[in-house]
Each structure stands twice: as structure tokens, then as C-alpha cells.
Amino acid sequence: MMEMEKAEKCHVVMYPSPGRGHLMSLVELALSLLRHHPCLAVTVLISSPPHLLPSITPYISSVSSATPSIAFRHLPPSLSSAPTAFSDDPAMYFEFARLNNPNLHQALSELLSASEPSQKPRALVIDFFYSSAAEVAAALDLPTYYFLPAGTNALAAFLYLPTLHKLSTTSFKDLDGNVDIPGLPPIPAKHMPSRMLDRSSRIYGHFLETSTRLAESAGLISNTFEALEPRAVKAISEGLCVPDGRTPPVYCIGPLVAADDHISKHDCLSWLDLQPSRSVLFMSFGSMGVFSSKQLREIAHALEKSGVRFLWVVRNPPPHDEIWRNLAIKPEDDPGVDEILLHGFTERTKDRGLVLKSWAPQVAVLSHDSVGGFLSHCGWNSVMEAVFAGVPMIVWPLYAEQKLNRAYLAWDLKLVLSVAESEGGFVTRDELAGRVTELMSSEKGREVMERAADMRNEARQALSEGGSSRVAMAKLVDSFIKGNE
Numbered sequence: 001m002m003e004m005e006k007a008e009k010c011h012v013v014m015y016p017s018p019g020r021g022h023l024m025s026l027v028e029l030a031l032s033l034l035r036h037h038p039c040l041a042v043t044v045l046i047s048s049p050p051h052l053l054p055s056i057t058p059y060i061s062s063v064s065s066a067t068p069s070i071a072f073r074h075l076p077p078s079l080s081s082a083p084t085a086f087s088d089d090p091a092m093y094f095e096f097a098r099l100n101n102p103n104l105h106q107a108l109s110e111l112l113s114a115s116e117p118s119q120k121p122r123a124l125v126i127d128f129f130y131s132s133a134a135e136v137a138a139a140l141d142l143p144t145y146y147f148l149p150a151g152t153n154a155l156a157a158f159l160y161l162p163t164l165h166k167l168s169t170t171s172f173k174d175l176d177g178n179v180d181i182p183g184l185p186p187i188p189a190k191h192m193p194s195r196m197l198d199r200s201s202r203i204y205g206h207f208l209e210t211s212t213r214l215a216e217s218a219g220l221i222s223n224t225f226e227a228l229e230p231r232a233v234k235a236i237s238e239g240l241c242v243p244d245g246r247t248p249p250v251y252c253i254g255p256l257v258a259a260d261d262h263i264s265k266h267d268c269l270s271w272l273d274l275q276p277s278r279s280v281l282f283m284s285f286g287s288m289g290v291f292s293s294k295q296l297r298e299i300a301h302a303l304e305k306s307g308v309r310f311l312w313v314v315r316n317p318p319p320h321d322e323i324w325r326n327l328a329i330k331p332e333d334d335p336g337v338d339e340i341l342l343h344g345f346t347e348r349t350k351d352r353g354l355v356l357k358s359w360a361p362q363v364a365v366l367s368h369d370s371v372g373g374f375l376s377h378c379g380w381n382s383v384m385e386a387v388f389a390g391v392p393m394i395v396w397p398l399y400a401e402q403k404l405n406r407a408y409l410a411w412d413l414k415l416v417l418s419v420a421e422s423e424g425g426f427v428t429r430d431e432l433a434g435r436v437t438e439l440m441s442s443e444k445g446r447e448v449m450e451r452a453a454d455m456r457n458e459a460r461q462a463l464s465e466g467g468s469s470r471v472a473m474a475k476l477v478d479s480f481i482k483g484n485e
Helices: 020-038 050-055 057-066 090-099 101-112 131-141 154-165 203-212 232-235 266-274 292-307 322-327 362-366 380-387 401-414 427-441 443-463 468-482
Strands: 009-013 040-046 069-074 121-125 144-148 217-224 250-252 279-285 311-314 353-357 371-376 393-395
Touching: 009 020, 009 154, 009 468, 020 040, 020 057, 020 468, 040 101, 050 057, 057 069, 057 203, 057 279, 057 443, 069 203, 090 101, 090 203, 101 121, 101 131, 121 131, 121 468, 131 144, 131 250, 144 154, 154 203, 154 217, 154 232, 217 393, 232 250, 232 362, 266 311, 266 353, 266 362, 279 362, 292 311, 292 427, 311 443, 353 468, 362 380, 371 380, 371 427, 380 401, 380 443, 393 401, 393 427, 427 443, 443 468
Parallel strands: 009 040, 009 121, 040 069, 121 144, 144 217, 217 250, 279 311, 279 371, 311 353, 371 393
Antiparallel strands: none
């Protein structure tokens, strides 16, 4: 499909769930679409409760000043916006969305009453946790699209969940053996997305309801590209994941990779400048990737044993960890790295390693010539960033759909290596040191590196003119413009 340089103006509303990560994912989608389809105008509705606004306000300001085609509109606080009523419990995201539906209805009604037809929204794009917003959009005759920052393997699992729910009365956590999902390799039942493991939980009920709504939407937008997940894309497109109903169009528009252009050069990039090409293992586990002090020290032992160069992003152990009793301080006191890790670790490894607290500019790090490997939690945004940079990975799934991602990427596609966890998820120093050495200095690691380089080329091709992702973007924008015609 030809990209429409002079297409009529089209207004799209995007509605992310609270938190910086959810907001950035949808804004990155908007930026990517606008880059090739300037006919779009996007309004992003902000529903974050007041106590979360400080974490997103600077980002909103920077996007607003750089991209006038994206407008931000804050919804009034709901009755549940107080910190005591809102938590990081994923079930609360779904429930918070429902409580915000009256505010959403008012905002969309006002936008739809615009005097100029081109200013009236043609579509509402929501994220997975804000599924109840589809009820409001339906009442206003506004097509709803879901954006999933996950890949199509996870999307296939979500779409097929209602079918699996009918086939068994047993929770995945209590099942032995594998789960068969169209387009996916066999998935150990206990490796299904963590929030879907217990069918008696509140969160499972929300996932089941949302999985049904996915199939009723106007379209599904996935941060992936067809060459990475061809079987899952084919299975979804052929209707195999919704055997009892319709399957909406799937738009694979990735990889979406946020640029770090607005960030001044971080000290870690200057350190990387001094390291040999492809010699550094980057280690980062996402914003929710928290380890016990015991596991952190085991990782430190593994790094000392392996002898590799490393850049490691470390987060404090969880509040209930024994370290806080032993140190007689609170997590908010923010202890130094040496207090959390092995005594003298940073001194012993100072010539080949750098430890950072909490954060690093991941896209810039992965793009640096000195980085030769990435130890990650297998979160999909991190996978996409590594694939786009051509950096080979070791994956260590921790939560959400990350074990499902691993089943495909490591065991089926063989694009990444994986650690082997013991009971309870603990990874020993010998296991981790072995995988690190394997990736950075073995024949098997070289093969993974070659596959990563090939997939990088596929990703770049998908985003080039005429590539699969660019074509999908054009079809998506065309669908927005047509609306309910």
C-alpha cells in the first residue's frame, strides 16, 4: 500500500493506563506513525492519579514542545486517585480504568462535538489494562484498537485464553505438561503469563474478559515485525486463535525503539568508549526487575568467575529482604552498591566493570560498539531494542509473559541463550557464569551473535520503505481514516 502523503487529516485518541512506561509506549507508537503519516493528529488522554504525575510531567512537556501534532489532555481525578486507593497491583489498573469511564466519556464526547469534521476523533487506541474503555467507545460509535507492546506470541496466547478456559477447569499453575496454542511452540503450563496462572484470582478474571474484548475490537497493534514471529502472525491472521468468532486485523508495526536523543550523554557511555569492541556484557532487568540480596551476590560471584567486562544496572533488594535488617537502614536510605553486593566487589572489578544504580540509557548502551551481549529479563521492549541493535542475548525471565517469550526466542527460534533456574527461580553462580562465558567467548555464542545480526537486518528491512511494518502502518492509518464507514 502506498503511504498517503496528502491524505485527509485524521484525529486519533490514545488512552494509556497510568505510569510512565505505558504512556511512553503509546507515545512512541504515535511518533512512529506521525513520522510517515503527518496527516494524523493525536490526543493522548492522561488519567494518572496526582501522586504519579511528577514522574510523567517532564516527559509530557518534552514531547509537547517537540511534536505539536501530539496533544495531551488530563482527565479529572477519579474518586480512587488517592495513593491509598491506587497501587501497583495489576488488577487495580483494570479497576481504575472502569472508575474513570465517566471522565473518559465526557472527554470523548467533547472531542466528538468539534465543529470541524477533521477534528473529530476517528479511533480510540487503548492499552491492554484499559480494556473497559472499549465500552465507552462503543457507546459513542468510536472504533477501538488495542496496542500491545508485546509480541504476537503473547497476543496469540491472550486471544486463545477464552478457549483454554473452556477446555479445562484447572489453573495453569496446577497443570503438568504443556499448553498447546496455535502458532506457538509447546508452552509449559507453569510458564504461561504469571497473571494468568491462578484462575481463581481477580487478575485472571480481568485477563479473561480483556482477551474476549480483543477479538471484538477494530484492530490489534503489536510491537513486532512479521519476520520475527511468522507462525504466530499466520495463526492469528487465519483465525486459529479465536475459533468461535471473528479475528480483527493485526498490525505488526515494530520494532518501536524510543530514541535517547533528549538525554545528555551519560557517564556510562564515556566508560563504554574506553572498552574494546563487542567486549562488554550489558545487564539490566527492567523497571520491575528486583532481586534478593542473596541473588545479587550470586550474580556478583558469577561475574568475578567469568572474567568478562560488564555494565550492570542494580536495583535495591525488595523491602522485605533480610539485608535491611542486617544493615539497620531502610530501602529509601538508598545504600551504596558495596553495601548491597559482595564486600570489595567494585574495587576488584574496577578495571573491567561498571555498576550503576537503578537506570542506564538502554537504547544508547545497546547501540554502542563496545557492547557484545545483553543479559535481560526478556521483557518485550528490551527484546525489541536488542534485536534492533543486533545484540545477542541471555534471557532470565522474571514476571508477566517473559517465560512465554523465552519459550519462543530461546527454545524454538534459538535467537537467544537462557539461564536455567532452580526451584523458586534462583540462578546459581556456576549456571550464570557458564551462560555468560558461552555467549561472550564460545562457538555457540558466535552462532547466536550471527543470528542476532541477521534478525537486525530483518528488523531494519521491515521498517524500510515497502517493508512489512511500514506497509502495516499505512494500512492502520487507512483503517483510522475510514472509521465506521
